[in-house]
Amino acid sequence: MVEIELDGKKVEVLEGSMVMHAAEKAGTYIPHFCYHKKLSIAANCRMCLVDIEKAPKPMPACATPVTNGMVVHTKSEKAIKAQQSVMEFLLINHPLDCPICDQGGECQLQDLAVGYGGSNSRYEEEKRVVAIKDVGPLISMQEMSRCIHCTRCVRFGQEVAGVMELGMSHRGEHAEIETFVGQTVDSELSGNMIDICPVGALTSKPFRYSARTWELSRRKSVSPHDSTGANLVVQVKNNHVMRVVPMENDAVNECWIADRDRFSYEALSSPDRLHTPMIKQGGKWASVDWQTALEYVANGLKQIKSNHGAQALGALVSPHSTLEELHLAAKLVRGLGSENIDHRLRNQDFTATDGVRYLGMPIAGLSTLQRVLLVGTHLRKEHPLFALRVRQAARSGCAVHALRSDAADWAIPLAQDVQASSNDWLAQLQSIAAAVAQLAEVSCPYSATINDQALAIAKSLLGGERKAVLLGNGAAHHAQASALQAVAAWIAKATGASFGFLTEAANTVGAQFVHAEPGQGGVHAGQMLGGALKAVLLLNNEPEFDSAAGKAALVQLAQAQMVVSLSPFKANMQCADVLLPIAPFSETSGTFVNAEGRVQSFHAVVKPQGEARPAWKVLRVLGNMMKIDGFAQESSQDVLHEIFGGAAPEHLSANRLNNASSQPTQAGPGSAPCTAAIYQLDGLVRRASSLQMTADARASAEVHA
Secondary structure, eight states, X not given: OEEEEETTEXXXXXXXXXXXXXXXXXXXXXXXXXXXXXXXXXXOSOTTEEEEXXXXXXXXXXXXBOOTTOEEESXXXXXHHHHHHHHHHHTSSOOSOGGGOTTTTSOHHHHHHHHHOOSXXXXXXXXXXXXXXXXXXXXXXXXXXXXXXXXXXXXXXXXXXXXXXXXXXXXXXXXXXXXXXXXXOOOTTTTHHHHHOSSSSSEETTTTTSOOGGGOEEEEEEOSSSTTOOEEEEEEETXXXXXXXXXXXXXXXXXOOOHHHHHGGGGGGOTTBOOSOEEEETTEEEEOOHHXXXXXXXXHHHHHHHHHOGGGEEEEEOTTSOHHHHHHHHHHHHHTTOOOEEOOTTOSOOOOOSSBOOOSSOGGGGGGOSEEEEESOOHHHHOHHHHHHHHHHHHTTOEEEEEESSOOOOSSOOSEEEEXXXXXXXXXXXXXXXXXXXXXXXXXXXXXXXXXXXXHHHHHHTSOSSEEEEEOHHHHTSTTHHHHHHHHHHHHHHHTOEEEEOOSSTTXXXXXXXXXXXXXXXXXXXXXXXXXXXXXXXESOOHHHHSTTTHHHHHXXXXXXXXXXXXXXXXXXXXXXXXXXXXXXXXXXXXXXXXXXXXXXXXXXXXOSTTOBOHHXXXXXXXXXXXXXXXXXXXXXXXXHHHHTSSOOSBOOXXXXXXXXXXXOOOOOOSOOOOOOTTSSSHHHHTOTTGXXXXXXXXXXXXXX
């Protein structure tokens, strides 16, 4: 540790720290633009100049290492004068467009100009003008004349997103931030550049000119998309979601969010929103009131149960639904005497498991791994924020190994990249297991030919301390999923690595926890989608897009006597008989359990649109109409207390989280695993217009076609 004196106070910091770090520890604010705690030091704005005793001139706090006994003054006349001079230079070319700037009210330059800027400028020359650039549907670079060349956006691309899409060209007053030869910015994390831009040079295209920052109410929420459980601040005006930005939580998403977390809010005001209950009569849809719709559903379910038995009823539920919704859906189905409920719509292997499958380690631990084997995942597109952390680990020397079926760019250096058909994943994994056994001199239950890549991966996994074997969406949805899991778990145990699943959706872990899976005698999602039921409840999903059956599911479901679709959108109209409008995550309170088992509850940020109602309320009323006991909850909090038998914990208990595996009977190779493209994951991202104009969305549409 090194001790310095900062504004008369003694501060101890680690050797190698900068003066800025000491100031942060002491709670002293030093004005800055280019410095960001998650990015490398650039020292190119010079706004953080401070007065250091015995130094001949003011020094940048962000780039000056501390030395024992150093005396620093951040508020001395010398420091203030230097900072004022820098501010004067920064404002020479800055346009005077604060009244129409989207950054107005939350602009660092605006804030610091009040304290360090002059009332007028000594420079009377014409201000420079930078050409307008079009870099895609998400980021606006219409006003790059505002840019102060802090290079935060450039460093973010290089260091965090892993792709240097922006760079600085030319020099001096001709310097510009731009893409290479007019390309677009296509990173799945690109929206974070908007947040870290300290001026209004990079702004949000979908939000552009739609509201002023001081008009917005800010409400906390949780992302309903992938299993990170990213913490959000949802900004609201006149009961409409106007913008979504990250809420900092170092244990989950740090200060970043993926673009689908940020821009999917557009779907909340989609013309596809369902505002009233609807019933299909004579092949045509008619709007009805809630009482009529619910009585129709209740009477239909009673009739089908009476004619065909309880096993003719079932529910397909989405792992993007809240814990409360999934719990009540399971309770409703079981209250009717059926065990037919499932959230595993994209699975092909439905082997029963004990416990809850989860990440097997804290999310923050991904950043500090020394070895990791990733099986059956397109990490960068399926879990952008997990990829970000693995990228951090790789930058610190982590050996990242992949077993996958394509050559997609993860923007992560791979030590070993085993590319094989999904039909060969099991053989490749068994080869790695055999190599581990050979090197560790232990017996192996798998006999396989050992290749050079398998040997290299085995050798790597047997070294290091912090290591993991993780299965992705492709492995979880594979026809041989249970066999892949057994081999991967053996490799992890033999090498001393943690073992886990990246898990697909916001509440995949929660769905397992509340038993939204078939019980004894129940049929699984594959059978339900194959036409095994007479009455089907579809909770917050569209089988055409959300299941392994695809369009074939619509044909089979259309043959059922009753299909009830509970969705915020006009979904499943080809196969459904009743549409019930439910509230999306922004209009209901609820709880998600992320990949690591963290329990995160949130409140509604706006009122439901039209006649939409929270799904938990709809299910509660249906339970009462069907005269099933246990549907007297007054709030989602009551449902949550029922699930946990009291107040919800911060994490699921360790005895419920269990990735252990028994040796399964090997299944046939089957078809390729069904995985969703980055902007096809759920109904919200599919209806977010800006996301559907991105390069990723266009590419997945071409592949789908």
